[in-house]
Amino acid sequence: MLDFLPAFCLEQPRRLLTLGRALACAGWLILFAGAIGHAATSATAAIHSIAKQAGVASTLADIYPSQPTWWVPESIVGCLPAVMLLALGLWLVSLGKQLQRLLRG
Numbered sequence: 001m002l003d004f005l006p007a008f009c010l011e012q013p014r015r016l017l018t019l020g021r022a023l024a025c026a027g028w029l030i031l032f033a034g035a036i037g038h039a040a041t042s043a044t045a046a047i048h049s050i051a052k053q054a055g056v057a058s059t060l061a062d063i064y065p066s067q068p069t070w071w072v073p074e075s076i077v078g079c080l081p082a083v084m085l086l087a088l089g090l091w092l093v094s095l096g097k098q099l100q101r102l103l104r105g
Contacts, residue, residue, distance in 0.1 A: 013099035020092030027086030034073040034082070041074070 009016050037060045044063055048056045060069040073079040 010099065013096040013103065016092050016096030016099065020089045020094075020096055022089070023085055023092065024089030027082045027084075027089055030071065030073065030082035031079060031086070033071075034079055037069070037072045037074060 040063060041058065041060060045056050045058070057063045059074060060067075060072055073082060
């Protein structure tokens with residue numbers, strides 16, 4: 001089964017391009033959601049500090065308890081899988097373009 005994968009991708013490099021673009025878009029989406037989540041927690045902390053209230057919400061789960069926020073990265077370590085996904089997607093796009101050039105020429 002695993003012997004079939006390289007042949008599947010080499011026959012039509014467009015498949016690699018599509019997979020790479022999908023992975024890159026997923027990585028960007030996760031990083032964008034993390035940036036918005038960081039802005040939300042920072043804004044909430046700023047409002048609580050202005051109002052001088054105790055018990056500041058420090059995570060997205062505290063701010064949005066009914067929403068599934070487990071997939072949103074809240075730290076640098078949490079962003080690493082999204083960055084790796086983005087890098088893999090960009091590498092696959094580059095590889096697919098190189099294969100297209102080789103097969104045309």
